[in-house]
Amino acid sequence: MMLGDRAVLHLALSGKHERLEKHVILNSPGDGNIGDQAMFESFVNNVSQQVIAVVKSPDAYSTDDIADKNKVAFLVLPHLIYSKFFGHYRDIWAMGRSIRGAESFSVMGADIMDGGYGVHSSMVEWNLARTIQEAGIPARILGFSWNGQANPEVIRQAQKAGRAGVRILPRDPDSLERLVKDNIEGVVQAADLVFAFPTDSSTARPDNSGEPGGNEDEKLAVVNVSGLIGRKIEQDSEYEHILQTLDALGYRCLLLPHVSHSKADDIAAISKLRRKSPMARRADVVEALISPSEVLSLVRRADMVVTGRMHLSILALSAGTPVIVLATQGKVSGLMKLFGIPDHCVEPTLGFGKRISKLLREIEKDRSSIFDTTASNLQAVRALSQVNFRHR
Known part of the structure; x- marks a missing residue:
């Protein structure tokens, strides 16, 4: 199946096109997850150009707290990651045609790259990043964990992505050590996206007397x-x-x-x-x-x-x-x-x-x-x- 994905995506990315001055992020499923929303907002606020956010469903993410809502365009592809049938290939084609010439392609790595929450989805995301990197769009796997017990097929896909030049950014030293042990190239230490979450406030904690039932002595x-x-x-x-x-x-x-x-x-x-x-x-x-x-x-x-x-x-x-x-x-x-x-x-x-x-x-x-x-x-x-x- 990975070969079929690569063939469809290579074809979709080919042909004449203008430079697309936008960053693309492949989001986690998101809906009902504050952590995913925080990672998304952090990404949008830390890249300079407009963003195409590839999402599973139209209501998975909100732009309510993003100052420039026109900065984000959602590309809804429900079958891109979690399907193995016709809709999957249709969504791969749609994504490829939509992101040709983009500034970068990023995967919101988080918890899903080592197969701990699904081997198939992890393999698909590594394979997409590799194929897009080979097409000339810089690809990154953003701040993610690697549990050291990844499925061998997932490891092979990660190894291929690293050799292709995908920038692999584990969010903690344990994950980095495990990736290196699995002979995965292109690994650079990073941290979780949410540590770059936008805030203008001090880390000092004001009193909590305004919280429900609270007073300044509690x-x-x-x-x-x-x-x-x-x-x-x-x-x-x-x-x-x-x-x-x-x-x-x-x-x-x-x-x-x-x-x-x-x-x-x-x-x-x-x-x-x-x-x-x-x-x-x-x-x-x-x-x-x-x-x-x-x-x-x-x-x-x-x-x-x-x-x-x-x-x-x-x-x-x-x-x-x-x-x-x-x-x-x-x-x-x-x-x-x-x-x-x-x-x-x-x-x-x-x-x-x-x-x-x-x-x-x-x-x-x-x-x-x-x-x-x-x-x-x-x-x-x-x-x-x-x-x-x-x-x-």
Whole structure:
């Protein structure tokens, strides 16, 4: 199938055409995922020219928080990545004809390049990037994780893309080390796109008295309950333990969803927790997904973040707020190493509530040290994020 994709795309990209002064980004599915939206907004705000965003559905992404909405044009191709039939080839042709002569082609790599969420889709994206690079359009795989256990076919596609000159930009040192071990060329250390998320605000946290039920004497903890982790482990008792510890340490807790779609719904996970946990019923709740900018504003006002979602931890780190994050798909440990706090990454296995509670008490003893460690690494990580937007 990869040979067929290459043949169709090569033909679509061929022929006379004018230079297209636009950057193309192949987006993740997006709909119901604040992290995907944040990556998209970061890309748009960090490239100088107009953007063609290839998306699975017309309502997957919003331009509400993008200042120049005319900067973005959506190219809706529902069968490009996740189909194997006629519609797939039709969408490949449509994309090729639409992006001829573009300034660059980027894949929103994130979690999907190592096959952990689907071998076929990963192979297709590596193959598209390689073919477009060979056609003369600089191709990049933006800030992504590599779990070190990729399917052999995915590894082969990545190796071919690297040899073709695709710029491969892992978002953490663990992923870089794993890619090099898999003999993949063209690898350059970067960081997650969201560390380049647009904000004009200081990392200093104002008082949280304006938050629901809050006053200036209370500390605020933002707590995320991941629907993805909830599919793999019974986590309600673990969160009850965490919330009890936060309460004992004097925190007011706010439960915040970060992803809500049919496969992994944080809103449903929070509702389930509140049915079972007395402490969760005492907490405030954000009952729907909010925008990345609103999340950033919220975590800036927080004194602690505990999350099962990596991009919520990235927004918290960007705001200088202490964070503990549950690891999934081998993609979090390297992120926390970038900030010199590898122990703030906790595996979501039986007993993680007690492990996080112990860590919360340790952080409380020396909060200034955590602030200093995070702040001292943030500038360097933001510089690594900017690597995503360089052609070479």
